[in-house]
Amino acid sequence: MDYSHDDAGLARQPIGYWSWAAHEATVTHIRAALAEHGLTQPPWWVLNQLTDADEAGRPRAEVVATLRGYLHVGDALEPEIDALVGRDLVTEDATTRLRLTTAGHALRAEAAERVGRARAEIHTGIADEEFVAALKVLQRMIHNVGGKAWHH
Template sequence: MHRLEVVMAVHRPIGYWLVELDRLINQRFDEDLASGRLTRRRWQVTHSLADGPQRADDIRHALDTFWTDDSEWPTELAGLVADGLVSDDGGMLSLTAEGRITHDQAFVRIAERRRQFAEGISDEQFAATVRTLQRMVENLGGAPNSEIGEPQRAR
């Protein structure tokens, strides 16, 4: 890396790095899932069922944040059932044998991507980064503009 590139990288604000990291995480995970004929939503449902059968309502509620509109859940569920990945026995969902294989293969790809993601970062550094991001979210999560004052230190 050239000196100018290093200087430019250092001066980029945290928002840049958060957006770029989010973009890369989504892009790489979507690539990994697509290679197993899964979408992010299908992965979330199959992964939720990996430990055993669950009620459809519980899965829907647990993943509610990810649905952009009310029609997504029934469409995704119907697709998973039609493709033979999930069985629906009166509202009790479970992975089929094919669903288990599809999930497990995707899990291996995702585990490898997560290892790549954290390469060169110690467990302590990773935990500290997560704690720092969590704290930033907590700091901004409940602070309306009127409560924001002058910064106490440079960020």
């Protein structure tokens, strides 16, 4: 990639294109890492929501509500949770509380290690301060146009 453009030229670049290109490249990279473990993003998000749950687990509705804003998956999480139960990675009791199984914990740990490497690859050569500044700029742009973004 050519980074030789002067700052004035870069300042006139279309944010829509660059934010889309960054999204495509990074999400594709993360999805490829998850695929190595037989996962897509929605089940990965569910596994992460259950990782720190105590023995009581978490109510299905709570997990779905928490993840509703992730890339607009909404109710599409219900079949993903069912599939995790079907794969014996998650259990669900009569009160709809979800818990990771031993296999679910193991898969989540393996995938987390790989996703961590993918994140490090994405962030190579980018100082935390630069990353934070970029996120603040994107958040401000979203706010400026009345958009909605959510992530924790």
